[in-house]
Amino acid sequence: MSLSPEKALAYWRANLRIIWTYLAIWFVVSYGCGILFVEQLDAIQFFGFPLGFWFAQQGSIFIFVILIWAYVFSTNKLDEKYDVHE
Amino acid sequence: MSLDLLTYLFIGGSFALYIGIAIWARAGSTKEFYVAGGGVHPIANGMATAADWMSAASFISLAGIISFVGRDGSAYLMGWTGGYVMLAMLLAPYLRKFGKFTVPDFVGDRYYSNTARMIAVLCTIVISFTYVAGQMRGVGIVFSRYLHVDVNTGVLLGMAIVFFYAVLGGMKGITYTQVAQYCVLILAFTVPAFFLSAQITGHFLPQIGLGATLGSGQSVLATLDSLSVELGFKAYTDGSKSTIDMVFFTVALMAGTAGLPHVIVRFFTVPRVKDARTSAGWALIFIAILYTSIPGVAGFGRVNLINTINGDDKAGTAYAEMPSWFKNWETSGLIGWYDHNGDGKVQYAAGDAFEGSKPDFTEGAGEFGQRLVSNPKMEPAAVNGAPFANEVYVDRDIMVLANPEIANLPAWVIALVAAGAVAAALSTAAGLLLVISTAIAHDMMKKTINPNITDKQELMYARLAAVVAICIAGYFGINPPGFVAQVVALAFGLACASVFPVLLMGIFSKRMNTEGAVTGMLVGLVSTMGYIIYFKFMGGSPDDYFFGISPEGFGTVGMILNFASAFLVSSMTPAPSAEIQAIVENIRIPRGAGEAHAH
Numbered sequence: 001m002s003l004s005p006e007k008a009l010a011y012w013r014a015n016l017r018i019i020w021t022y023l024a025i026w027f028v029v030s031y032g033c034g035i036l037f038v039e040q041l042d043a044i045q046f047f048g049f050p051l052g053f054w055f056a057q058q059g060s061i062f063i064f065v066i067l068i069w070a071y072v073f074s075t076n077k078l079d080e081k082y083d084v085h086e
Numbered sequence: 087m088s089l090d091l092l093t094y095l096f097i098g099g100s101f102a103l104y105i106g107i108a109i110w111a112r113a114g115s116t117k118e119f120y121v122a123g124g125g126v127h128p129i130a131n132g133m134a135t136a137a138d139w140m141s142a143a144s145f146i147s148l149a150g151i152i153s154f155v156g157r158d159g160s161a162y163l164m165g166w167t168g169g170y171v172m173l174a175m176l177l178a179p180y181l182r183k184f185g186k187f188t189v190p191d192f193v194g195d196r197y198y199s200n201t202a203r204m205i206a207v208l209c210t211i212v213i214s215f216t217y218v219a220g221q222m223r224g225v226g227i228v229f230s231r232y233l234h235v236d237v238n239t240g241v242l243l244g245m246a247i248v249f250f251y252a253v254l255g256g257m258k259g260i261t262y263t264q265v266a267q268y269c270v271l272i273l274a275f276t277v278p279a280f281f282l283s284a285q286i287t288g289h290f291l292p293q294i295g296l297g298a299t300l301g302s303g304q305s306v307l308a309t310l311d312s313l314s315v316e317l318g319f320k321a322y323t324d325g326s327k328s329t330i331d332m333v334f335f336t337v338a339l340m341a342g343t344a345g346l347p348h349v350i351v352r353f354f355t356v357p358r359v360k361d362a363r364t365s366a367g368w369a370l371i372f373i374a375i376l377y378t379s380i381p382g383v384a385g386f387g388r389v390n391l392i393n394t395i396n397g398d399d400k401a402g403t404a405y406a407e408m409p410s411w412f413k414n415w416e417t418s419g420l421i422g423w424y425d426h427n428g429d430g431k432v433q434y435a436a437g438d439a440f441e442g443s444k445p446d447f448t449e450g451a452g453e454f455g456q457r458l459v460s461n462p463k464m465e466p467a468a469v470n471g472a473p474f475a476n477e478v479y480v481d482r483d484i485m486v487l488a489n490p491e492i493a494n495l496p497a498w499v500i501a502l503v504a505a506g507a508v509a510a511a512l513s514t515a516a517g518l519l520l521v522i523s524t525a526i527a528h529d530m531m532k533k534t535i536n537p538n539i540t541d542k543q544e545l546m547y548a549r550l551a552a553v554v555a556i557c558i559a560g561y562f563g564i565n566p567p568g569f570v571a572q573v574v575a576l577a578f579g580l581a582c583a584s585v586f587p588v589l590l591m592g593i594f595s596k597r598m599n600t601e602g603a604v605t606g607m608l609v610g611l612v613s614t615m616g617y618i619i620y621f622k623f624m625g626g627s628p629d630d631y632f633f634g635i636s637p638e639g640f641g642t643v644g645m646i647l648n649f650a651s652a653f654l655v656s657s658m659t660p661a662p663s664a665e666i667q668a669i670v671e672n673i674r675i676p677r678g679a680g681e682a683h684a685h
Binding site: 003011015019031036042046049050053056060061062067068071076086 | 168176
């Protein structure tokens with residue numbers, strides 16, 4: 001492999017940055033909106049659901065799916081940028 | 087066509103399909119047996135992962151749980167899907183790059199220690215057996231209810247089918263049968279969900295239907311809330327668990343999901359690192375189709391159940407006029423009725439109808455033809471302002487299976503649901519059995535006890551181990567331990583407190599060494615097992631919960647203890663060799679994954 005240690009480190013840092021960003025969203029929609037701030041959100045009605053309840057039983061799952069795909073596209077782009085793709 | 091005939095046709099037809107696929111996809115080498123040759127397309131792998139993951143618990147039990155506990159059930163929905171986000175970002179691509187067959191393989195090689203490998207083998211086996219017992223039981227229930235065979239005969243039939251394709255086909259056979267099983271189970275879940283949703287709300291999608299407004303002008307959820315409160319239950323959209331317990335429980339389910347060996351191993355079957363990420367994405371889409379339908383099914387089922395039992399006048403329905411599903415499930419022992427007020431009507435409200443909540447049936451039939459019970463509630467009373475005392479026991483597990491009957495859906499839908507439930511249970515059982523046999527043949531025999539055995543001998547051991555595992559699983563299916571529900575907490579607790587952290591540290595910390603990893607795993611294992619055993623089996627009182635955290639959520643505490651002790655010990659002991667550090671650097675870079683290999 002022709003990857004220099006500096007470049008490998010830079011790739012890894014960029015990768016970690018992507019992971020942290022998406023995991024932050026993951027945390028906010030599930031633990032934040034679905035559990036911690038649920039009472040405040042429940043005061044808002046959202047298509048017939050109390051919003052907190054919607055996040056806990058529907059919304060968080062939809063967002064999880066989007067997150068994984070966003071992660072797939074971001075890392076594929078990153079792999080190509082650092083020329084480490086397969 | 088009668089329901090019986092249709093059910094035989096649907097289940098028989100699906101079995102023929104699975105067997106056909108198994109013969110087509112026989113495994114010839116250990117690589118095919120363990121990881122399907124490493125050439126599975128990401129979409130196929132996503133479907134197989136979804137079928138592998140969605141067990142009898144997801145298919146049969148989860149909607150029932152949510153139906154009866156409402157808001158608190160959210161932890162399962164978020165936990166069992168959110169875990170895939172962790173899996174996709176934190177574990178799957180790196181473990182695929184590492185390119186071995188099993189989870190203990192990674193642990194043993196990364197921490198250059200057979201002790202670490204054996205602890206991982208132990209966790210894998212305990213987790214998988216715990217799980218598989220429940221699946222066999224699920225198959226038995228479906229067979230006994232729909233095909234009118236004895237539960238035990240049902241379990242034996244299920245064993246025979248799994249035996250056929252798991253032992254013959256290994257991972258290759260399992261992967262392609264799981265793809266077929268996914269299609270069966272998702273149809274079986276969504277078709278009745280569409281029907282139910284359309285019937286109650288006029289919207290086909292249960293995801294939208296649950297928020298719809300009913301003819302009364304109230305939304306479905308508001309109707310559920312008021313129905314529940316009238317009958318003395320807490321409001322459907324209110325939770326009863328404390329916030330801290332909800333958080334810890336959800337973390338335990340998520341990290342537990344990400345750490346389940348039979349799920350992780352699925353990501354070893356794809357050709358490239360990129361495919362491991364993509365197939366996690368596909369898997370979650372396929373899983374989300376079912377999981378986002380569950381809250382709708384749960385809600386509609388509950389409305390239907392209450393309205394059917396208590397009737398339009400909300401005063402109860404005469405037993406003689408109860409629809410046939412009520413009596414059928416009574417025959418299966420999952421519904422029980424005792425006429426506390428002697429009016430011949432069935433009334434459903436909060437509170438127990440029987441001493442110890444479940445009915446103990448005795449021989450003979452009562453005045454109206456109902457099954458007799460030996461333990462009616464002494465001094466039955468209406469609770470929390472309900473209009474009457476509860477007279478029925480309804481097992482949570484029947485919600486999904488009985489829903490189509492309660493809603494009067496066509497017979498073919500009911501037969502389809504039966505075939506779907508069996509597909510869900512069998513696909514998960516097969517995946518688990520494979521992980522058990524791999525752990526024994528590959529990690530114990532080949533890697534630890536006798537490294538000199540040939541590929542052929544190893545394959546023979548793997549098949550032998552699968553046979554033994556199926557027999558043990560069948561035994562537990564026929565003689566279910568009374569504590570299946572409790573043991574599931576144990577499986578997730580162990581995966582969360584031991585497997586997940588050790589994998590995570592192996593990838594993200596170059597400095598983590600054998601001493602740290604072994605200490606961490608043991609601390610996580612012992613603390614979690616100890617807590618669960620104390621509170622679940624030795625009668626510990628909930629008042630003594632550590633910060634109010636229930637045993638189901640304690641895996642999270644175990645995980646934190648695991649991390650803390652692992653980092654502490656590894657900081658006091660020498661760093662791993664340059665070679666191991668180079669391995670860690672290598673798994674972080676996607677290029678050069680090659681195919682999964684043995685050495």
